[in-house]
Structure formats: structure tokens, C-alpha cells
Amino acid sequence: MDKHEVAFNDLIAQDLKIEPRDWMPEKYRKNLIRQVSQHAHSEIIGMQPEGNWLLRAPSLRAKQVLLAKIQDEAGHGLYLYSVAETLGISRQELVQQLHEGKAKYSSIFNYPTLTWADMGAVGWLVDGAAIVNQVSLQRTSYGPYARSMVRICKEESFHQRQGFEIMVQMAKGTPEQKEMAQDALNRFWEPSLMMFGPHDADSAHSSQSMKWKIKRESNDYLRQKFIDRTVPQIEFLGLTVPDANCKWNEETGHYDHSPFNWDEFWNVVEGNGPCNAERLEHHKKAQSDNAWVREAAYAYAQKTDISAVAQ
Numbered sequence: 001m002d003k004h005e006v007a008f009n010d011l012i013a014q015d016l017k018i019e020p021r022d023w024m025p026e027k028y029r030k031n032l033i034r035q036v037s038q039h040a041h042s043e044i045i046g047m048q049p050e051g052n053w054l055l056r057a058p059s060l061r062a063k064q065v066l067l068a069k070i071q072d073e074a075g076h077g078l079y080l081y082s083v084a085e086t087l088g089i090s091r092q093e094l095v096q097q098l099h100e101g102k103a104k105y106s107s108i109f110n111y112p113t114l115t116w117a118d119m120g121a122v123g124w125l126v127d128g129a130a131i132v133n134q135v136s137l138q139r140t141s142y143g144p145y146a147r148s149m150v151r152i153c154k155e156e157s158f159h160q161r162q163g164f165e166i167m168v169q170m171a172k173g174t175p176e177q178k179e180m181a182q183d184a185l186n187r188f189w190e191p192s193l194m195m196f197g198p199h200d201a202d203s204a205h206s207s208q209s210m211k212w213k214i215k216r217e218s219n220d221y222l223r224q225k226f227i228d229r230t231v232p233q234i235e236f237l238g239l240t241v242p243d244a245n246c247k248w249n250e251e252t253g254h255y256d257h258s259p260f261n262w263d264e265f266w267n268v269v270e271g272n273g274p275c276n277a278e279r280l281e282h283h284k285k286a287q288s289d290n291a292w293v294r295e296a297a298y299a300y301a302q303k304t305d306i307s308a309v310a311q
């Protein structure tokens with residue numbers, strides 16, 4: 001082991017942060033780019049299912065709140081692309097990997113948002129699941145990633161509350177509204193649990209990522225934490241958990257649940273979910289329609305000699 005590797009291992013062992021100028025193993029760098037870019041793409045692609053409801057929000061207040069939330073997600077994507085750039089990859093390459101299907105984004109965003117109650121379910125469940133995962137990532141070993149998570153978690157917490165507020169309004173509203181809330185929960189429950197990734201036994205990256213402290217908790221641990229925290233909220237709403245086997249287990253101190261449909265998960269991850277093609281096409285079109293903005297910014301930067309501008 002050379003002295004660089006010893007110093008790197010030492011920083012990890014002491015729970016200190018690895019910073020962009022520190023030496024790091026090539027596999028650590030590549031694995032981080034993979035995870036952070038997947039995270040960034042998720043934030044950006046994740047704007048689409050909610051953007052679908054912006055022009056149909058039921059009040060001006062609801063529209064303002066949803067708009068602010070979606071703009072936050074754009075900000076999260078930008079912080080995370082910047083984190084990935086500190087690892088020596090350009091924004092252009094990251095977007096190209098997404099378009100070529102080499103980089104993934106969260107499976108959850110490949111499901112359609114069919115009713116206004118889905119805006120409640122997305123904020124409450126999807127942002128709720130994202131928070132459980134991201135709170136643990138505040139302690140990730142890569143400094144810029146850990147620091148970006150602090151602000152992101154604060155904002156996700158507002159998103160979770162805005163979603164829960166919609167769910168309360170719907171679940172305590174008319175019978176039809178309550179039915180819509182239940183239907184949204186039914187459709188988003190299992191896909192939200194799958195955001196945490198495959199079972200630990202099938203998680204290709206977990207073992208190495210945990211050793212390097214890129215990941216601080218396992219997929220199954222975080223998924224169970226989310227279930228335990230969310231089932232009482234479902235009960236508060238007067239809704240039914242869409243899983244007959246989801247019952248409190250005195251012995252384990254956790255809620256049991258049915259086995260998940262992993263075939264569906266892998267099918268969506270491999271690009272065959274209900275909205276995969278639509279999401280990617282929309283992103284490619286936006287990228288090409290807006291090319292002139294990047295070109296103009298680049299031309300302006302060259303004229304004014306701002307050498308640090310991203311291409």
C-alpha cells in the first residue's frame with residue numbers, strides 16, 4: 001500500500017472527509033460519480049411528474065407551493081452536478097451518459113401522476129423516502145456530497161410537508177377526494193419503497209460503498225426505517241396500507257411487509273417502466289431546445305473573458 005492509500009484509509013477510518021484535491025482510489029472516484037450523477041439526474045427528471053400538474057393546481061396557493069418545490073428540485077440537481085464535477089467529469093458528459101442510458105435515475109419517476117392526489121403522494125412518500133436516505137448521506141465520506149445533503153435535506157423536509165398537507169386535505173375531504181388519496185397511496189406505496197434499491201443481498205455496490213463510507217446505512221435498513229415512520233402517518237390519514245401483511249411485529253419492533261415485486265423493479269430500472277421513454281425524450285428535447293442559451297452564455301463568457309465558465 002503506498003503512502004497515498006494509507007492517508008486515504010486513515011481519513012476514512014477517522015470519519016474525516018475526503019476533499020476534491022485529496023488523493024482517492026480510482027474506484028472510489030468512479031463509484032461516487034455513478035451514485036452522485038444518478039442522484040442529480042433523479043432530481044432533474046423528478047421535476048417532470050410534478051411539472052405535469054403545475055397548470056392544473058386547484059388554487060393559486062397550491063400552484064405557488066408546487067412551483068417553489070419543483071424549483072428546489074432543480075437546485076438540488078445543480079448542486080449535485082457541481083459535486084460530480086469536482087470529481088473530474090463535465091456536466092456535458094454527465095448529461096450524455098443519461099441520454100445514452102449509461103447513467104440511471106430513480107425508478108420512482110417512471111410512474112405517471114394521474115390525479116392531484118398524486119402530488120400529495122409524491123411529496124409525502126417520494127420526498128419522505130428521499131429524506132430518510134439523504135439524512136444518512138449527510139455523513140457520507142466525500143465532503144462536497146455530504147455538505148450538499150445538509151441544505152437538500154432541509155428543503156426536502158418542506159417538500160414532504162407540502163405533500164402531507166395535500167394528503168390531509170384529500171383524505172379528510174369528500175368521499176371522492178378520500179378515494180383519490182387512497183388510490184394515489186396504492187399506486188405510490190411499493191414504488192416508493194423500491195427507491196431504496198434492491199435487497200441488501202442483491203445490492204452490487206453496498207459492500208464496497210459501506211467500507212468507503214460513501215453509504216452509511218444499507219438499503220433494507222433505510223427502507224424499514226421509512227416503513228416504520230410512515231405507517232402511523234397512513235393511520236392518521238384514515239387510509240389503508242396497501243399491503244395486507246403490513247402489521248406491527250412486537251418481537252422485531254418493526255412493521256412486517258409482503259415480499260416486493262422485484263421483477264417490476266428491475267423492469268423499470270432497465271428502462272421498460274410506464275414512463276421511461278417519455279421522461280428521457282422530454283429531457284432530450286429540453287436539452288436541444290435550450291442549446292441556444294448555453295451557446296449564448298458561452299459566447300458571452302468568452303467575450304468577457306470569464307475563464308471559469310462551464311461549457
Ligand code: FAQ
Nearest residue numbers: 039042043046105106107130194195196197203204205206
Ligand atoms: N432506481 O448496488 P445498488 C428524490 C440501481 S432523490 C433506479 O444497491 P447503490 C428527490 C443502482 O444504481 C431520489 N436504479 O446501488 C425528489 C445500481 O445500478 P448501477 C434519488 C436503482 O448505488 C423527490 C443497481 O441498481 N436519490 O427523490 C435504484 O449502492 C421528488 C444496484 O443497486 C438518490 O439517488 C432505483 N430506485 O444504492 C426529486 C440517493 N436502486 O448504478 C423530485 C443517492 C438501485 O450499477 C421529486 N443514491 N438502483 O448501474 C443512493 O443512495 C444509492 O445510489 C441507492 C442505490 C440507495 C439509490
